[in-house]
Amino acid sequence: MIVGQILPHTxxxxxxxxxxxxxxxxxxxxxxxxxxxxxxxxxxxINVHVFNVCVCVCVCVCVCxxxxxASLPAEDISTNSNGxxxxxxxxxxxxDLFAEATEEVSLDSPERDVLLSDGPSxxxxxxxxxxxxxxxxxxxxxxxxxxxxxxxxxxxEEGGDSFDMHISVSDPEKVGEFWFTLSLSFLSVSLxxxxxxxxxxxxxxxxxRFSDFLGLHSKLASKxxxxxxIVPPAPEKSIVGMTKxxxxxxxxxxxxxxxxxxxxxxxxxxxxxxxxxxxxxxxxLQFLESSDLPRAVSTQALSSAGLLxxxxxxxxxxxxxxIKMNESDAWFEEKQQHFENLDVQLRKLHASxxxxxxxxxxxxxxxxxxxxxxxxxxxxxxxxxxxxALSQLAEVEEKIDQLHQDQANADFYLFSELLGDYVRLITAxxxxxxxxxxxxxxxxxxxxxxQKKREAEAKLQFTNKPDKLQQAKDExxxxxxKVQQGERDFEQISKTIRKEVSRFEKERVKDFKTIIIKxxxxxxxxxxxxxxxxxxxxxxxxxxx
Amino acid sequence: DTTFRSYSDDPRAVNVDLQTDATLQVDISDxxxxxxxxxxxxxxxxTLPNFKQNEFSVVRQHEEFIWLHDSFxxxxxxxxxxxxxxxxxxxxDASREKLQKLxxxxxxxxxxxxxxxxxxxxxxxxxxxxxxxxxxxxxxxRVAAHPVLRKDLNFHVFLEYNQDLSVRGKNxxxxxxxxxxxxxxxxxxxxxxxxxDVDDFFEHEKTFLLEYHNRVKDASAKSDRMIRSHKNxxxxxxRIASSLYTLGTQDSTDLCKFFLxxxxxxxxxxxxxxxxAADEDxxxxxxxxxxxxxxxxxxxxxxxxxxxxxxxxxxxKALDKARAKNRDVLQAETSQQLCCHKFEKISxxxxxxxIDFKTRRxxxxxxxxxxxxxxxxxxxxxxxxxxxxxxxxxxxNT
Numbered sequence: 001m002i003v004g005q006i007l008p009h010t011x012x013x014x015x016x017x018x019x020x021x022x023x024x025x026x027x028x029x030x031x032x033x034x035x036x037x038x039x040x041x042x043x044x045x046i047n048v049h050v051f052n053v054c055v056c057v058c059v060c061v062c063v064c065x066x067x068x069x070a071s072l073p074a075e076d077i078s079t080n081s082n083g084x085x086x087x088x089x090x091x092x093x094x095x096d097l098f099a100e101a102t103e104e105v106s107l108d109s110p111e112r113d114v115l116l117s118d119g120p121s122x123x124x125x126x127x128x129x130x131x132x133x134x135x136x137x138x139x140x141x142x143x144x145x146x147x148x149x150x151x152x153x154x155x156x157e158e159g160g161d162s163f164d165m166h167i168s169v170s171d172p173e174k175v176g177e178f179w180f181t182l183s184l185s186f187l188s189v190s191l192x193x194x195x196x197x198x199x200x201x202x203x204x205x206x207x208x209r210f211s212d213f214l215g216l217h218s219k220l221a222s223k224x225x226x227x228x229x230i231v232p233p234a235p236e237k238s239i240v241g242m243t244k245x246x247x248x249x250x251x252x253x254x255x256x257x258x259x260x261x262x263x264x265x266x267x268x269x270x271x272x273x274x275x276x277x278x279x280x281x282x283x284x285l286q287f288l289e290s291s292d293l294p295r296a297v298s299t300q301a302l303s304s305a306g307l308l309x310x311x312x313x314x315x316x317x318x319x320x321x322x323i324k325m326n327e328s329d330a331w332f333e334e335k336q337q338h339f340e341n342l343d344v345q346l347r348k349l350h351a352s353x354x355x356x357x358x359x360x361x362x363x364x365x366x367x368x369x370x371x372x373x374x375x376x377x378x379x380x381x382x383x384x385x386x387x388x389a390l391s392q393l394a395e396v397e398e399k400i401d402q403l404h405q406d407q408a409n410a411d412f413y414l415f416s417e418l419l420g421d422y423v424r425l426i427t428a429x430x431x432x433x434x435x436x437x438x439x440x441x442x443x444x445x446x447x448x449x450x451q452k453k454r455e456a457e458a459k460l461q462f463t464n465k466p467d468k469l470q471q472a473k474d475e476x477x478x479x480x481x482k483v484q485q486g487e488r489d490f491e492q493i494s495k496t497i498r499k500e501v502s503r504f505e506k507e508r509v510k511d512f513k514t515i516i517i518k519x520x521x522x523x524x525x526x527x528x529x530x531x532x533x534x535x536x537x538x539x540x541x542x543x544x545x
Numbered sequence: 546d547t548t549f550r551s552y553s554d555d556p557r558a559v560n561v562d563l564q565t566d567a568t569l570q571v572d573i574s575d576x577x578x579x580x581x582x583x584x585x586x587x588x589x590x591x592t593l594p595n596f597k598q599n600e601f602s603v604v605r606q607h608e609e610f611i612w613l614h615d616s617f618x619x620x621x622x623x624x625x626x627x628x629x630x631x632x633x634x635x636x637x638d639a640s641r642e643k644l645q646k647l648x649x650x651x652x653x654x655x656x657x658x659x660x661x662x663x664x665x666x667x668x669x670x671x672x673x674x675x676x677x678x679x680x681x682x683x684x685x686x687r688v689a690a691h692p693v694l695r696k697d698l699n700f701h702v703f704l705e706y707n708q709d710l711s712v713r714g715k716n717x718x719x720x721x722x723x724x725x726x727x728x729x730x731x732x733x734x735x736x737x738x739x740x741x742d743v744d745d746f747f748e749h750e751k752t753f754l755l756e757y758h759n760r761v762k763d764a765s766a767k768s769d770r771m772i773r774s775h776k777n778x779x780x781x782x783x784r785i786a787s788s789l790y791t792l793g794t795q796d797s798t799d800l801c802k803f804f805l806x807x808x809x810x811x812x813x814x815x816x817x818x819x820x821x822a823a824d825e826d827x828x829x830x831x832x833x834x835x836x837x838x839x840x841x842x843x844x845x846x847x848x849x850x851x852x853x854x855x856x857x858x859x860x861x862k863a864l865d866k867a868r869a870k871n872r873d874v875l876q877a878e879t880s881q882q883l884c885c886h887k888f889e890k891i892s893x894x895x896x897x898x899x900i901d902f903k904t905r906r907x908x909x910x911x912x913x914x915x916x917x918x919x920x921x922x923x924x925x926x927x928x929x930x931x932x933x934x935x936x937x938x939x940x941x942n943t
Binding site for chain 1: 749753756760763764766767768770771773774775778781782784785788789792795796799800803807810814903907910911914915918919921922925926928936939940
């Protein structure tokens with residue numbers, strides 16, 4: 001089943017395109033016990049394509065714009081095999097039919113042929129020559145043509161860093177568990193410090209599992225949260241959804257679940273990669289590029305939700321402390337209040353939008369049922385012209401029910417998910433503010449300890465304990481260093497947070513504007529379709545005589 | 546408790562296409578809802594000699610309409626006609642309950658939210674009120690348009706007598722009697738339906754009506770569910786608009802103007818969505834409900850005819866027996882003649898009634914389906930225009 005629904009957007013956001021290509025590979029050891037994910041593993045093939053002109057892309061075709069391929073250290077890559085190694089990743093599952101899973105690879109670079117797996121030919125995207133090509137869009141009414149005349153440059157305040165890239169998460173494949181294809185391509189990545197490109201290749205794709213994403217997030221969180229960087233939270237696990245999929249039920253709801261997850265992973269990755277500091281992180285680079293990623297150790301403990309819980313607990317602990325931080329900087333107080341308010345309002349809005357999605361789906365179902373009922377009524381009506389008109393009414397209502405279904409999807413994937421993402425992001429932002437408080441606390445603690453030690457030392461001056469005195473002096477020296485470090489840390493985190501918040505707010509404005517506009521466009525299309533349908537029906541109704 | 550008045554120039558849902566006749570015109574010119582009663586002002590214009598004046602009005606309540614309907618049903622002379630279905634009882638319970646809940650929850654919401662919701666509920670109450678007025682009016686118009694029923698004495702009393710008719714609602718005993726009567730009727734109905742009719746026309750009508758009635762029932766229920774979902778979605782959009790408004794007032798970035806604009810848009814589209822649901826209710830759901838009732842009335846007519854046929858056949862058998870035994874032959878003959886006459890009379894008028902029923906039905910469906918399509922188009926175009934103009938502004942600014 002292939003569903004192609006493309007919602008193009010500006011560079012900061014992900015191009016959605018996906019191939020619901022679930023291969024039911026029967027694996028006798030399907031129920032391999034995993035340490036990490038209770039739920040499942042999704043392989044991500046990251047297809048990143050750079051677009052000179054962003055286009056609406058249909059299911060199979062990606063446009064990529066190639067600059068001259070960066071020098072490929074072929075040796076590097078060949079050691080990482082072509083696709084997840086059967087042995088390293090599936091040590092306990094030799095019979096896993098993983099060999100069939102393919103790695104999607106861009107066919108441009110000649111060196112890459114070396115890397116192509118021996119397995120069956122990749123289920124992929126034929127690559128068109130590197131000019132901007134607009135491919136026909138299949139799929140529904142919500143395809144928008146979106147053009148972008150130049151690269152969307154993301155510049156750091158320090159200036160200089162720029163990169164254009166496109167990431168997509170696609171092709172969920174069930175190989176025992178789910179793997180997604182993660183594709184990336186870069187036009188150029190240049191850093192202010194060096195002109196060396198960050199990535200070894202210009203485009204590539206790898207396969208990743210859901211737990212891999214969680215693993216990445218946990219690493220980034222442990223490295224960056226406490227120094228003030230807003231690390232985008234990873235999508236949450238959903239035990240219910242995944243058990244259904246694991247059981248192998250390939251029905252509407254499990255397909256929806258997979259699509260939800262795929263979409264969430266894409267957005268997550270894009271947000272992470274857009275962050276100029278995180279992008280340079282070696283873990284991120286390895287995640288994006290390496291075809292052979294070591295398994296995340298224990299993502300259950302490190303799941304995004306778990307992490308957030310830990311952050312929140314820490315936050316609570318800080319708040320419960322009786323020592324109030326004397327905020328010397330009103331900016332922080334103001335911003336914290338702002339995020340507090342934003343959190344409340346976004347949650348409220350999110351709840352309303354979720355309710356709308358639900359009711360819209362209900363409306364679709366009820367309209368379909370009414371359509372059937374109207375058809376039956378038309379059948380039993382013995383006046384011919386009226387009978388025909390009623391049948392046509394039934395047809396119109398059937399089309400309208402599909403329209404409602406599509407609109408409900410737009411309600412969800414555009415509006416609801418945007419709000420959900422930001423509710424989680426703001427929790428991360430609040431976490432960062434709390435870390436600053438912790439840092440301040442640490443500094444204060446060191447200072448107080450230093451004070452005490454100094455007093456103790458002063459007392460020791462009058463006793464005859466030279467070695468104790470020396471010890472005290474040494475301790476004081478150490479503490480002085482600590483206090484200085486504490487102050488530096490505090491200043492650094494404050495500075496980082498200011499920058500981060502400013503970047504975050506810019507992104508937030510952009511995100512909301514872009515996505516809400518897209519959402520409104522989906523509403524426009526629905527109304528246009530409605531007009532078409534009713535205009536076709538009206539003469540039929542008038543024809544009753 | 547609020548009171549509502551309805552005025553004669555309000556658009557009404559008319560599910561029947563009736564010829565207005567200068568000799569007798571009836572309408573409900575005013576209505577008042579208070580406490581748990583609705584008082585309808587029935588206004589009559591007539592050139593008929595049996596009325597004291599040419600134009601007059603009386604005030605009637607729902608129970609009096611039911612009394613009039615039941616008097617038709619119980620009248621043997623009208624056995625051969627489709628008795629216009631009685632209007633349903635005015636039901637404001639749900640709406641009243643919501644208003645009450647709103648009053649209780651007043652403390653927990655902002656002043657704007659409260660006023661907004663109150664307006665919503667009042668609008669809903671008003672819509673239900675208008676509908677019930679329309680349904681009572683349609684009943685009277687149907688009676689006035691019927692060549693025989695319009696001459697009924699009870700009808701004239703109903704229209705003219707300006708005192709209270711003192712018809713109280715049925716007490717428990719009477720309601721129970723009705724219940725049993727209906728049970729017997731439906732059992733009989735099944736029996737009689739099984740007998741194949743000699744007359745092709747009636748045989749066809751029987752088959753048709755039985756199936757049609759069931760399907761209309763189903764379509765009516767499904768349309769109600771669909772419209773309810775629509776209303777729910779419109780309510781959600783209302784809440785979304787409010788949230789966006791709050792976000793807009795709070796935000797310090799560029800987004801504040803953006804949110805305010807989108808909030809305004811959703812406020813307007815929400816109103817249109819609510820109107821779509823209301824119009825679907827009026828043109829589709831009400832239509833189906835009405836024909837559910839009318840098709841039942843037609844079925845009742847067929848049932849009465851079948852009963853008369855059975856009586857006639859029984860009378861024939863009794864006559865044969867009497868002749869065989871040579872006892873009470875004259876009595877049996879008279880009885881048989883009466884039954885024959887009754888059956889033939891019913892059959893004749895029933896045929897015409899059923900033909901008229903079809904004509905009315907086709908006309909009503911045509912009118913309502915056309916109006917439905919036109920309204921859907923109007924609203925979709927309105928929505929589209931709002932969305933496009935807002936998008937134009939938003940895109941221009943970004």
